[in-house]
Amino acid sequence: MSKKYIYIHDLTESENHAGYKARHDIFNILKKRKEIEVVKVPLSIGGIFERISSVIAFMKFLNNCRQGEHLVFNYPLAKPYGKLLEIMTFFRSFNFSLIVHDLNSLRKKQAKEDTLIYKATNIISHNKTMTSYMKDIGVENINIIELNLFDYLHQCDSQTRNIEACVDITLLIAGNLSKEKAGYLYSWEPTFPVDIYGINYNGTSEKLNYHGVFDADNPGKLMSMNKSYYGLVWDGDSQLTCSGMFGEYLKYNNPHKASLYLSLSIPVVVWSGSALAEFVRREKCGVVIDNLNELEHIIRNKNQWEHCRVEAERLSLKISNGDFLGEALKKFE
Structure with a gap:
């Protein structure tokens, strides 16, 4: 990375919640790297006056960029900032790269990707499946790099658990528990206890033990349970497969909850049809x-869980150090 790279941290302070956890982590990882300059340019998604103020600040910033500088953005950018960036590339001599968080054309029916994505120099994709999809929709002649897994920074020491005291293996589910995203929870009757954490839960199953929410930056609440967990990554209405818009999206994305689990040395259970x-x-x-x-058999197998836990612990060091993003950046052109 001999070029001058400038990462644009686009969030406002009011957007500091779990939904933006990945973007805040990228900011905190990159500001520690000497080869990348981090610049905070808040791009408001609030009211009309806030957006106008952000547009003016954004245009001034882009206008002041020097020849040869290479900007790095999160993708997608909120409207109208992506279009403004695309327009400014005609007038200013700078390149830009994108770190993909979501693809709108996969998440929303009949949605299209911003034309911005077809003009980047580098794109950090989630995985090979997402890369293949982007090439299918015409993202060509661009250096696409697979992240493989999002990093996850937190203040929790995953070694605080007393593993020897954890007798039974328990299933853990964390995230958005709404009927729209996790509809399977509202018809599923597991034969074993399940601990669930997150927003938008209003179920009544006696087997699903709801423990509220936790701070995304400090998930110590999960460790305080001192249990042998498998973390489940599953979306959609069905217990038989991941279905619907959210279930289908698992075929392409790397869910952030998988990074949460593994960062805490918690092995994961994932759908066979998922990219993960x-x-x-x-x-x-x-x-x-x-x-x-299949879960009932899996949670009874202590030996298998222990083998998976050791590998999850190995990965937790990489995830909590920001190594996955660091490796991806080394492949920038």
Whole structure:
């Protein structure tokens, strides 16, 4: 990375919540790297006056960029900032790269990607499946790099658990528990206890033990339970497969909850049709299943859990140090 790279931290202070955890982590990882300058340019998604103020500040920043500077943005950018960036590339001599968080054309019906994505120099994709999809929609002649897994920074020491005292293996589910995203929770009757954490839960199952929410930067609440957990990554309405818009999206993205689990040395359980399945098999950090009915056998296998836990602990060091993003940046052109 001999060029001058400038990372644009685009969040406002009011957006400091779990939904923006990945973007804040990228900011905190990159500001420690000497080869990258980090600049905070808040791009408001608030009211009309806030957006106008952000547009003016953004245009001034882009206008002051020097020849040869290379800007790095999170993708997607909120409207209208992506279009403004694209326009300014015609008038200013700078290149830009994108760190992909989501692809709108996969998340929303009939949505299209910003034309910005077709003009980047480098793109950090989630995984090989997402890269293949981008090439299918015409993102060509661009250096696309697979992240493989999002990093996850926190203040919790995963070694505080007394593993020897954890007798039974328990399933853990964290994230958005709404019926729209996790509909399977509202019809599933597991034969074993399940601990769940997150927003938007209004179920009544006696087997699903709801523990509220926790600070995304300090998930010590999960460790305080002192349990042998598998972390489940599953979306959609069905217990038999990941279905619907959110379930289908698992075929392409790297869910941030997987990074949370593994950063705490918690092995994961993922759907066999998900893009994450290849990573889990390769790294041996969890179990791949076709449907939730397989879980009863899995949580009874202490030896298998222990093997997966050791590999999850190995990965936790990389995730909490920002190594996945660091490796991706080395492949920038």
